[in-house]
Amino acid sequence: MALINMVQAINEALRISMRGDERVVVLGEDVGKVGGVFRVTAGLQEEFGEERVIDTPLSENGIVGSAVGMALYGMVPVVEIQFADFIWTAYDQIVNELAKYRYRSGGEYSAKIVIRTPVGGGIRGGHYHSQHPEAAFIGVPGLKVVIPSNPYDAKGLLLASIRDPDPVVFLEPKRVYRAAKGEVPDGDYLVPLESASIVRPGRHVTVLAYGAMLYEALDAAAKAADKGVDAEVIDLRTLWPLDINTVIDSVKRTGRLVVVHEAPRTNGFGGELVSLVTERAFFHLEAPPVRVTGFDTPFPYTLELEYLPLSHRILPAILSLARS
C-alpha cells in the first residue's frame, strides 16, 4: 500500500493491464515520450515500447476509429482523449460504430475499447478544457460510463473496465487528479463496475454525486451535520448501467434526493436520476428532488467557481430540502 494520487493510480492500472495482457495497447496524442499532458501515461512507452504506447496524429476520430478496428482484431486498445472537450469529432465513431458493433453484427464481433478522458472544471480551463459530458455517453445504448473519485477506485475501476467485455468511457475528474490522495494496494485488484459506494451514510437526505463534485457534496454534508441534518452521500462510480438498488434503497430510507453534477442541468444525468427515483420511489418522497448542477451556459473562465455546483450551493439545497 502506498499513498498515491489519481494520476499515479491510473498509471498503475495501465501498467498492470499492459504487463498482464499483451493485447492491451495505449494510444492518443502525446501519450508517448511526454507521458500525457497530465502525465497519466508517464513511463509506459519506456517499458512497453512505441508499438504499444502510441503517439497518434491529431485526429480523435482517427484514434477511436482505428481503435475499433484493433479491437475487432482482438486487441484491447485504451484510448486517451486529451480533454473530453475534444472528443466530439470522434462522436460518430463512438455512437454509430463502437457502441453498436456487437448489436449490429448479431454478436459476431465486439469492439472492446476503453476511452479514458479527463473531464470537468475548476482548473481555469474555460469552455474547452472543462466540459463534463457524461450525458452524451449515458444515453448511448452499448456504452458503459465510469468515473472514479479517488485513487483506490480509479485503479480498481480502470482494471475492471479494461477487463470488462463492453466498451467503457472512463471519465477522469482532473480537478482532483493530484488533490485526491489515498492508500492504494500495489498489486492487481478490481472495483466492480455497476456498484455505487455509500461514502457517508445518513438518514435525512440522499445526495448523489460523482467525480470531483463528490468532495463538494461531502463538504456540504459535513456542514449540514453541524446544523443537525444528516445527509447520506453516494458516489455513483459507474454512471451507466447504474447501481439502481443502492440509489433507490437510499432514497426509500431518506425520502429526499439531491443530485449533484458539473454538467449543465438540462438533459444532464441529473434528470435521468430524478426520473428513475421518481418512478421507483415516488410514494417514499417527502419533497421534490433537487438538482444542483452546472448552469445551462457554456463553461465560463473567470467565473468558473460560480458556475460549478460547489459546496456553497449544495449546502442550502440539502438544508432546505431536509426542512421541507
Next chain:
Amino acid sequence: MALINMVQAINEALRISMRGDERVVVLGEDVGKVGGVFRVTAGLQEEFGEERVIDTPLSENGIVGSAVGMALYGMVPVVEIQFADFIWTAYDQIVNELAKYRYRSGGEYSAKIVIRTPVGGGIRGGHYHSQHPEAAFIGVPGLKVVIPSNPYDAKGLLLASIRDPDPVVFLEPKRVYRAAKGEVPDGDYLVPLESASIVRPGRHVTVLAYGAMLYEALDAAAKAADKGVDAEVIDLRTLWPLDINTVIDSVKRTGRLVVVHEAPRTNGFGGELVSLVTERAFFHLEAPPVRVTGFDTPFPYTLELEYLPLSHRILPAILSLARS
C-alpha cells in the same frame, strides 16, 4: 389554403424564406437537382440557382462548419443533413462551434444557421435511418430544438426558425412526412417558437408528445376516452427552450403525466420533462410520471414496431396511470 403534406409545407417555407431574404441559402447532399432524398428541396435549385441551393461534397462536418462561416459573414444558411443518423461527424462543429459562437465571442459574432434533418423510425430504416437524437441537442446550451408534427406547424415553425436569431436544430419526423396532411395558408406566417400546443384538452392525464408520436398519443387518448379516461395531449413543438408554463399548468390540472418519445429512454428528453414537472408540480402529482419511449437498444429493423412507443404501449400507460 391548400391541403398539402409536410414535405410540401417545408418546401414552401424554404421557398418563401429564399424569396424574401437573399441571405438564405440551402446546402447539403443531394439537395440540388434531385431535390433531396425526401424531395423537400424539390424545385429550389431551379428557382434560385446553384449558388444558393448547393450540393456539397459528402462531409457533414464540412457542411456545418462552412455554414457557420457563412453565417459569420451574414448569410443565413439552412443546412440539410440527409438523415439525423449522419449528423454525428458534425457534432463537434455543432457543440463546440455553432452553439458557443455568440457566447464565446462576447456577443460580437453570432452564427445563425438552421439545421434541418429527418428523424425517427417506422420507415424500415434500421439503425442508421431511424435515430431520433433530440436529447443530444437539447443538452447543448445555445441551441434551440424544434420539431413539427403537421404541415401547418412545419411551415410556420420553419419560417420562424429561419428568422430567429439563434441557431436552430429543426427535426422533421419522416414517418409522417407525407402521411400528415393539412390545410396550410399559401403565404407567409409564423408559428412562434417556444409555444406548445394543446392538441386535445383533457382532465385526467397529461400526455406530452411530439413529432410522429403525437399521432400515437392521440390514438391512445381516443381509445382511453372510450374507457372513460380523458387525456390531455400536448404537442411540444419546440423542445428547447420548452414552453414550460403550458406543460406545468396542464400537469397541475391533471395531476398525472405520461411522456412519449421514440428515442431510447435513458437520458432521453423524457427524463428532463419528468424532472421539470417533478420539481415544479410535485405536490400536484397523484402518481409517479410515466415514460413511454424507445428502448435502450440501437434501433432495430424487423422489430421496429415493437421498439417504437406506439399507441398499443401508450394506452395501457394512460389507463393504469389514470387508475392509480
Next chain:
Amino acid sequence: MSSEKSRRSGNEDPNAIVSVLRDDGTLDPAHDPHLGDDEVKFLYRHLVETRQLDERFVALQRQGRIGFHVGSLGEEAAILGSAYAMRKNDWLFPCYREFGAALMRGFSLQKLCDNMFGNANDTVKGRQMPCHYVCRAVNWASISSPVGTQITHAVGVAWGAKIRREQVASLVYFGDGATSSSDFHSGVNFAGVFRLPVVFLCRNNGWAISVPVERQTATHTFAEKAVAYGIPGVRVDGNDIFAVVAVTRRAVERGLRGEGPTLIEAITYRMGGHSTSDDPNRYRENQAVEAWAARDPLERVRRYLQKRGAWSDADEKNLKADIDARFRAAVAIAEKTPPPALESMFEDVYAKVPWHLAEQRNEVVSGPRAPTPHG
C-alpha cells in the same frame, strides 16, 4: 515525415490507368495476373451470380417482399477482382455494395437471403436493413450505413496485425463520395504514418447518389489523393477484372513487405440507381450509362473465356439456371422463416443483459403486441 522522395515528383503519370484485358480478348502482359482458366471461370461465375442476384433482389423489393436493396450493377469486376486478391486470413471491410464478394469468399446465399428478409436466421438478427449482413467466418466485417466509417476500422485491423507480427492485410471498400469523409482522411493518414498493410479500394462509380464526382473534389483523379498521405495511388480500369486482381495483389504484397498502404481508384460506373430508393432519371442523362454499357465487365470476361474455348453458351445457360434455382430455394426458406424473437431485441447491446434492459424486455414480452407492419 517520410525520408523517401515525395511521391509527386515521381515519374509515373498520375492519370495512367492500369488495364489488362484488351478489346480483342487478349491480355496485356505488363500487368497480367496470370490467372488460370479455372480461376477465371470461378470469377466469371461469381460475376454472373452477383448480377443475377442483384436483379432478383430488385424484383423482390418491387414486389414488396423485401424492404430495400443496394446493388452493384456495372461494378462487379471492381468488387470481385479486388476481393479475389485477398487471402483467406486477410480482412475485408465492405461499404454496402459488395455482397457478391462476400458470397465469393464463402458467405452462404441462404444467409444473405435471411438478411434480406431480416428473419430469425439473419446473421445480424434482423437488426439492420437488407444488405447489412455480417460474416465473421470469412473475416467480413459488419456493415454500417454511415459513409466512410469502416475505413479507420480496416486501418485498425492491419495495425493490430502489425503489432502482433501477423501477416494479415485488410482491404476496405468505399465510394468516390466517401473520399470527402473524415474517416477517409484519418484512416489513410494513420495508415501512411504507421505503414500499415491496408488496401484502400475506392470504387469511383461516378456518383454519390445524385452528386457527381466534380462536386466531390477538384482533383482530376481520386488516386492522386494518395499524395497527401505519402503513399502510392493507382488508377485501374474497374471493369477489367484482370487489372483489378493485379493491382490489388501488388498492393497486398507491398503492404505485407512493410511498405505501407496503397490507394486504388477503380474506375467504373454505377449503372443503376443508388439503391431501390433512388430514381437516377431525376438527375442524370442516359448517355453515359449507354457508353459504359459497351464496357460491361461481365461481357469482357465472357468474350475472353469464349475466345479461349473455355466457356460455351450451354455453360452460360446452366450457370444461370443453377443460380436461379439456388436463389429460389434460399428465398423460399428465408421468406418462411419467422422474424427474430422479441427477446433478441435486447441481446448483444452488452455482453450480458443489464437490469434496465431486462426490465424493458419484460415490459415488451408481457405487454401487448405491436400492430403488424402492413396493417
Next chain:
Amino acid sequence: MSSEKSRRSGNEDPNAIVSVLRDDGTLDPAHDPHLGDDEVKFLYRHLVETRQLDERFVALQRQGRIGFHVGSLGEEAAILGSAYAMRKNDWLFPCYREFGAALMRGFSLQKLCDNMFGNANDTVKGRQMPCHYVCRAVNWASISSPVGTQITHAVGVAWGAKIRREQVASLVYFGDGATSSSDFHSGVNFAGVFRLPVVFLCRNNGWAISVPVERQTATHTFAEKAVAYGIPGVRVDGNDIFAVVAVTRRAVERGLRGEGPTLIEAITYRMGGHSTSDDPNRYRENQAVEAWAARDPLERVRRYLQKRGAWSDADEKNLKADIDARFRAAVAIAEKTPPPALESMFEDVYAKVPWHLAEQRNEVVSGPRAPTPHG
C-alpha cells in the same frame, strides 16, 4: 473534377521553398514583395512587440497573475507577414498563437490584456481562457481551442462573399498538427470544389505539443497535401517575412481572381514550449532549437533595415521602451478591472435570455457567493 491538368504533373519542384531575404540582407528579386522601408519598419516594430509581449505574458503567468499563455516565439514572421498581406476587408481566422497579428490589424493592447486577465472589459467577457479574445472590428474571428475547427469557418466566409459577389478573401491559421484534423480535410476540399478565395496558412513549426511532424504525416511536406484537393501548395521560409508577404499576396490575388484557394506551408519552428503548461525538455533535444535560433525572423529583418541605414540601436531601444511602457500601463488597468458581472454568465447564450437561464441567473445572484479562486 477539375478539367485542369493534375497539379502533380506540373513542373514545379514540390520541395522548393520560397525565400526572399538572403543572409547578406539583400532580397531575391524573383519574389520580392517590394515593401518600402516604412512598411518594413512597421512590420519590424510589430515583430518586436509580439516577441516582447510574449515574454511579458509568460512572466505574468509564472508570477501567477494570469492563468495561461500560448506564444509565438520564433513564428512571428510567418504570422505577421501573412496577416500583412490581407486587406482591411479580408477576414482572418486565428488558431491561437496569432495575437501579434491581431494587434497589427488594430486590436488594442488594452483589450488584449483585458482578455489575459479575463476581466469585465475583456471582449469575450471573461468566458474563455487567455489568448482567446475576439475583435470583430478588424474582421478577426473568435478563437476556439479545438484544433482545426476554424478552417471550415474561413471557407464559409469566403463562400458567403463569393455568393454575394463581394471581393473578400479569408486567411486561416493552423498548425502542422491540424492538417490531420477533419476540418482541414473538409475545409480545403470544399474550398477547392467551390474555388473559394481562401488562404490556408499552415504554420509548420515542427511540433504538435510533443508529437513531431513525422508522426503527423508520411508526406515529405505539408504543401503537397494540396494535391489531394486540386489546388496549389506552396512552401515558404516562414522566418522570412518578405517571402511570407509575397506568397500570401499571390494567394489572395489568385483567390480574388476566382481561381480558388492556396495552401501555404510556412516552415518555421516553435522555439518555446507549446504553451505555459508545457515543458519541451521532456520530449526534445535542444539542438534543433539552437539551429533555428540562427535563423531568427526578427534578427533577419533588423539586419536588413540596419544595412539600409533605416534602423539604429537607438530606434531599437526606444521601441522596446515604448512597448514596455504601453504594456505596463495596459496591465495595470487590466489587473485592476473587476471580473465580469455575475449576470453576464447568462447572457449571449441566446440572443435573449430564456426563462430557464433567467431562473438560473436569479438563483446565482440571490444565492451565496462561491469561494474566491485562491482560498
